[in-house]
Amino acid sequence: MPKAAAEEIEIAGHTVRLSSPDRVMFPSRGFTKRDVFEYYLAVGDGILRALRDRPTTLQRFPDGLDGETFFQKRIPTRGVPDWIQTAKIKFPSMRTADELCPADLAHVAWAAQMGTVVFHPWPVRGAAPDNPDELRVDLDPQPGTGFGDVVATAGVVREVLAELGWTGYPKTSGGRGVHVYVRIAPRWSFVEVRRAVIALAREVERRNPDGITTSWWKEERGEKVFLDYNQMARDRTIACAYSLRANARATVSAPVTWDELADVEPDDFDLRTMPARFAASGDPHAAIDAVQHDITPLLEWSERDEKAGQGDLPYPPDHPKMPGEPPRVQPSKINKANWS
Numbered sequence: 001m002p003k004a005a006a007e008e009i010e011i012a013g014h015t016v017r018l019s020s021p022d023r024v025m026f027p028s029r030g031f032t033k034r035d036v037f038e039y040y041l042a043v044g045d046g047i048l049r050a051l052r053d054r055p056t057t058l059q060r061f062p063d064g065l066d067g068e069t070f071f072q073k074r075i076p077t078r079g080v081p082d083w084i085q086t087a088k089i090k091f092p093s094m095r096t097a098d099e100l101c102p103a104d105l106a107h108v109a110w111a112a113q114m115g116t117v118v119f120h121p122w123p124v125r126g127a128a129p130d131n132p133d134e135l136r137v138d139l140d141p142q143p144g145t146g147f148g149d150v151v152a153t154a155g156v157v158r159e160v161l162a163e164l165g166w167t168g169y170p171k172t173s174g175g176r177g178v179h180v181y182v183r184i185a186p187r188w189s190f191v192e193v194r195r196a197v198i199a200l201a202r203e204v205e206r207r208n209p210d211g212i213t214t215s216w217w218k219e220e221r222g223e224k225v226f227l228d229y230n231q232m233a234r235d236r237t238i239a240c241a242y243s244l245r246a247n248a249r250a251t252v253s254a255p256v257t258w259d260e261l262a263d264v265e266p267d268d269f270d271l272r273t274m275p276a277r278f279a280a281s282g283d284p285h286a287a288i289d290a291v292q293h294d295i296t297p298l299l300e301w302s303e304r305d306e307k308a309g310q311g312d313l314p315y316p317p318d319h320p321k322m323p324g325e326p327p328r329v330q331p332s333k334i335n336k337a338n339w340s
Helices: 033-042 044-051 105-113 147-164 190-207 273-281 296-307
Strands: 007-011 014-018 024-026 056-060 070-072 086-090 096-100 116-121 134-141 169-172 178-183 225-227
Touching (some): 007 105, 014 033, 033 044, 033 105, 033 273, 044 116, 134 147, 147 178, 147 190, 147 225, 190 296
Antiparallel strands (some): 007 014, 056 070, 134 178, 169 178
């Protein structure tokens, strides 16, 4: 069969070239590059709400899910349309990169043309790359737990947020997890926002210690839902709302309402079903930018916890050692004679 010809599509005032539109991206379901491209156009308002002006890492599969994959953090200086916008971000190592910073839907379409399946935005805007404006709560099921346990944990998160007077916006991860997003004022550093998430997670854990954990080390988690506070560490990202996931079913990280959350299953949302849902119901996160919350109460909880002996928690293994951080070694391997 002859190769399908490249096409040029006008999107948001720009011309985006779609080459190899018949390339199979999801072999198990036969979804092609055109399907991925058209999917992102169909949910355009929603994914732009998640990506607009955010430095974004691209998870690319140039030859489909069965081929090579890589995370692109640096946009090339050559061969890129002159209208593509970038933002400079700084890694924990203090090295920098100019990442894609979508200004309109053409940027998303261009990334899809480049074989991007998953979009991983930073929780910052390009104009203030050191100050998160999005607090992310990542609920991660552990062995022995299921999606129902994660949904129950999300309910506890909602309860705590409501007591703060805050509004959280849930979405499926596209797997068995749930993410809850809260817009915050971009006045604090990554260190401060991470400590705020730890304080929130500890309060959630206190309300169901038999089913929820903040333990970084897997050997200590047990059959509980893990609140992954390190998703707020610098250079940690989560697949955004409406992003496809790199799995055989082509599931979507799907925004849902709180009332829906108890009744959905992760596989309900995929490349085929989400456009119809979006067209019929719109975006459950449409109001997410209406309010920016002040994290001062969580920082006060953090100070309270520290005075009670609950200080910082371990950072990810590739992160530089941070002041006040506890030993970054599994508890079972600590030689207590060598630690004060």
